[in-house]
Amino acid sequence: MPNLLIIEDEAAIRRVLKKILLEEEEKFNVDEAEDGLVGIELIKKNNYDLVLCDIKMPKMDGLEVLSACQKLKPELPIVMISGHGDLETAVETMRMGAFDYISKPPDLNRLLNTVRIALDHNQLAQENKQLKKKVSKEYEMVGKSEKLEQIKSMIDKVAPTEARVLITGENGTGKELVAHWLHQKSNRSKGAFIEVNCAAIPSELIESELFGHVKGAFTSANKDRAGKFEAANGGTIFLDEIGDMSLPAQAKVLRALQESKVQRVGSDKDIKVDVRVIAATNKDLKQEISEKRFREDLYHRLAVIIINVPALKDRREDVPILINHFLDKIAKEQGTKPKTFDEDAISILENLKWTGNIRELRNVVERLTILGDQVITKDDVQNFVQIKVT
Numbered sequence: 337m338p339n340l341l342i343i344e345d346e347a348a349i350r351r352v353l354k355k356i357l358l359e360e361e362e363k364f365n366v367d368e369a370e371d372g373l374v375g376i377e378l379i380k381k382n383n384y385d386l387v388l389c390d391i392k393m394p395k396m397d398g399l400e401v402l403s404a405c406q407k408l409k410p411e412l413p414i415v416m417i418s419g420h421g422d423l424e425t426a427v428e429t430m431r432m433g434a435f436d437y438i439s440k441p442p443d444l445n446r447l448l449n450t451v452r453i454a455l456d457h458n459q460l461a462q463e464n465k466q467l468k469k470k471v472s473k474e475y476e477m478v479g480k481s482e483k484l485e486q487i488k489s490m491i492d493k494v495a496p497t498e499a500r501v502l503i504t505g506e507n508g509t510g511k512e513l514v515a516h517w518l519h520q521k522s523n524r525s526k527g528a529f530i531e532v533n534c535a536a537i538p539s540e541l542i543e544s545e546l547f548g549h550v551k552g553a554f555t556s557a558n559k560d561r562a563g564k565f566e567a568a569n570g571g572t573i574f575l576d577e578i579g580d581m582s583l584p585a586q587a588k589v590l591r592a593l594q595e596s597k598v599q600r601v602g603s604d605k606d607i608k609v610d611v612r613v614i615a616a617t618n619k620d621l622k623q624e625i626s627e628k629r630f631r632e633d634l635y636h637r638l639a640v641i642i643i644n645v646p647a648l649k650d651r652r653e654d655v656p657i658l659i660n661h662f663l664d665k666i667a668k669e670q671g672t673k674p675k676t677f678d679e680d681a682i683s684i685l686e687n688l689k690w691t692g693n694i695r696e697l698r699n700v701v702e703r704l705t706i707l708g709d710q711v712i713t714k715d716d717v718q719n720f721v722q723i724k725v726t
Contacts, residue, residue, distance in 0.1 A: 337363050337364065337365055338362075338364050338365070338385040338386065338455050339364075339365045339367070339382065339383060339384045339385050339386075340357060340364050340365065340366045340367070340384065340385065340386050340387070340388065340451070341366075341367045341368075341369065341375065341378055341379065341382075341384045341386075341387045341388070342354060342366060342367070342368050342369070342387075342388045343369045343371070343372060343374075343375035343387065343388065343389040343390060343393070343398075343401060344368075344369075344370075344388070344389075344390040344393075344417060345370055345371055345390060345393045345394060346390070347370070349390070349417070349440065349441075349442075350368050350370075352441070352442065353388060353417075353442060353447070354366050354368065356442070356444055356447055356448065357451070360448060362452075367382070367384075371393050371394055371395045371396060372389075372393050372395060372396025372397060372398070372400060372401040373395050373396045375387070375389065375396075375401055376396070376401060376404050376405075376408075379405060379408060379409065379412070380408060384412060385412075385413075385455055385458050385459075386412075386413050386414075386415065386451060386454050386455055386458065387405065387412060387413070387414045387415070388414075388415050388417060388438075388451075389401050389402065389414055389415070389416055389417060390416075390417045391416055391417065391418050391419070391425055391426060391429070392419065398416055398417075398429065399425070399428075399429065399432070401414075402414055402416070402429055402432055402433065402434055403432065406432075406433055410433075411458070411461050411462075412458070413435035413454040413455075413457055413458050414433075414434050414435055415434065415435050415436050415437065415438060415450055415451070415454055416429045416434045416436075416437040416438075417437070417438055417439075417440060417442070418437050418438070418439055418440065419439070419440050423439070435454050435457065436450050436453075436454065438450055475512075475513050475516035475517060475520070476513075476661075477510065477513050477514075477517060478654070478657055478658055478661045479651060479653075479654030479657050479658065480653070480654065480657060481646075481651040481653050481654045483646045483650060483651050484646075484651055484654060487514065487643060487645065487646075488517075490641075490643055491514065491517050491518055491521060491643075492521065494518065494641050494643075495517070495518045495519075495520075495521035495522045496521070496522060496523060498612060499640045499641050500593070500612070500613050500614070500615075500637065500638055500639075500640045500641070501515075501518060501614045501615070501640070501641045501642075501643060502615050502616070502617070502621075502635075502638045502639040502640075502641070502642050502643070503515060503614065503615070503616040503617075503642075503643050503644075503645060504616070504617060504618075504621075504642060504643070504644045504645070505616075505618065505644055505645030505646070505647070506618055506645075506647050506693055507618050507692065507693065507695070508648075508692045508693035508694055508695030508696055509645040509646065509647060509648070509693045509694060510645055510693075510694050511576070511616040511618075511645050512531070512574070512576060512616070514616075514643055514645060515531075515572075515574045515576075515614045515616060516529065518572070518614055519571070519572040519574075519612075519614070522572065522612065524570065524571050524572055524612055527568075527569075527570040527571025527572065528567060528568050528569075528570070528571035528572070529568075529571055529572050529574065530564050530567050530568040530571065530572070530573045530574065531574045531576060532545065532546065532564050532573065532574065532575050532576065533576045533577055534575055534576060534577045534578050534579075534580050534581045534585075535576075535577035535580040536577075539582040539585070542581060542582060542585045543584065543585050543588060543601055544557075544561070544563065544601045545563060545564060546563050546564050546565055546585065546588070546589065546598075547563040547564075547565060547566075547588060547592075547598045547599060547600055547601060548560070548561050548562045548563030548565075548566060548598075548600040548601070549561055549563075549600050549601035549602055549603075550600050550601070550602040550603045551602075552602065553600070553601045553602025553603075554601070554602070557601075557602065560600070561600075562600075563598065563600065565592055565598045565609050565611055566598065566607060566609060568609075568611045569609050569610055569611060570610055570611075571611070571612070572611070572612045572613075572614060573611050573612070573613055573614070574614045574615075574616070575589070575613065575614070575615040575616070576615075576616045577616065577617060577618070578615040578616065578617050578638070579617035579618070579619035579621055579624055579629075579630060580619075583629075583631065586630065586631045586634050587631070589613075589634060590631060590633060590634045590637060592609065592611075593613060593634075593637045593638075594637070596608060596609055596610065596611075597609065613638065615638045621635050621639075622635075647690070647693055648690040648693045648694055648697060649689070649690060652686050652687070655682070655685055655686045655697065656682050656686070658694060658697055658698075659677055659682060659685065659697070659701055662697070662698050662701040662702070663675060663676070663677075663701060663705065666701065666702050666705050667705075670705075673710075675704075675705050675708065675709075675710055675711070675712055676710070676711050676712065677704075677711075677712045678711055678712070678713050678714070680713065680714035681704075681712050681713055681714050681716065681717045683714075684714060684717045684718070685697070685700070685717060685721075688721070688723045689723060690723070691723075696723075700721055700723070703720055703721070704716055704717065704720055704721070707720050708720070
């Protein structure tokens with residue numbers, strides 16, 4: 337049930353507003369405040385979904401209430417109540433961040449419509465806030481090992497800068513998580529995060545994917561299409577498995593980094609782009625350079641900061657933490673009660689040779705969750721996991 341607060345110094349207006357709201361089919365909880373000071377104290381103590389606030393009041397007027405609310409609870413929608421002589425001020429409150437205003441005496445339909453729209457807006461804002469939290473948690477870096485803490489510290493230092501980052505490490509170590517955290521902790525976090533798996537795109541299509549194309553550039557180009565660099569404008573582009581990118585595409589990426597410009601395939605028109613580039617690879621790029629498969633000049637453009645993500649064998653103390661993390665996550669996905677591992681089972685898993693790293697561990701935990709009993713034992717691990725002990 338939505339919680340509403342009416343801040344109004346005229347008792348008669350408060351009664352009319354409250355009567356209208358309480359008689360509505362949709363049920364509301366309605367509190368009252370006779371002036372701005374009382375209203376602010378109530379806002380501090382309670383969680384309101386909407387505030388209706390008069391403009392002209394003693395002790396603390398509506399403009400002061402609005403300003404204070406924006407500092408206390410910036411997402412709380414506030415609808416101002418204006419007298420006929422206050423319309424100019426009411427418009428000013430909109431510029432200051434008020435959701436809307438209604439005139440005295442309040443029109444029934446206008447009031448209820450404004451309230452419904454404001455509440456819908458607030459609900460959407462709250463849902464978006466929760467969604468952002470879920471997105472952040474989806475890319476959580478789990479563990480307390482010294483090597484993982486060093487990476488987190490490096491991310492905190494590097495993320496707020498515009499420095500390009502090259503993330504290295506074996507398959508399944510979590511390089512994409514590092515990229516997401518770099519973006520989320522950066523000044524570009526409100527911009528797009530565009531991920532490109534260079535190994536998954538055929539070499540003949542990689543340029544079109546990255547830079548776009550114009551109609552008629554090749555047989556299937558039926559219309560103009562923007563590329564990933566344009567889509568990431570103002571945000572971050574993550575070039576995963578960049579070691580698999582063709583040399584011609586590497587040359588174009590180098591130009592994009594040097595000049596902050598791209599050209600769509602089939603066009604000679606430059607398009608300005610403002611993009612931060614984060615790249616990742618499981619290959620030894622210096623070896624690739626020596627074998628003429630990767631451009632040295634591109635490497636030096638990308639590798640301003642290098643973050644190496646350790647293999648799971650180098651952070652074994654994180655295995656029990658990761659197991660519990662995956663158990664909770666899998667249980668939520670399946671809508672079941674989380675299972676547990678006994679100490680012997682965890683001890684075996686800590687000492688296995690995880691060639692697929694964290695990704696492989698996650699798959700094993702899921703397999704044991706499906707096939708094992710409520711408490712997963714050493715026997716379950718020996719029966720259902722075929723991985724060598726290091």
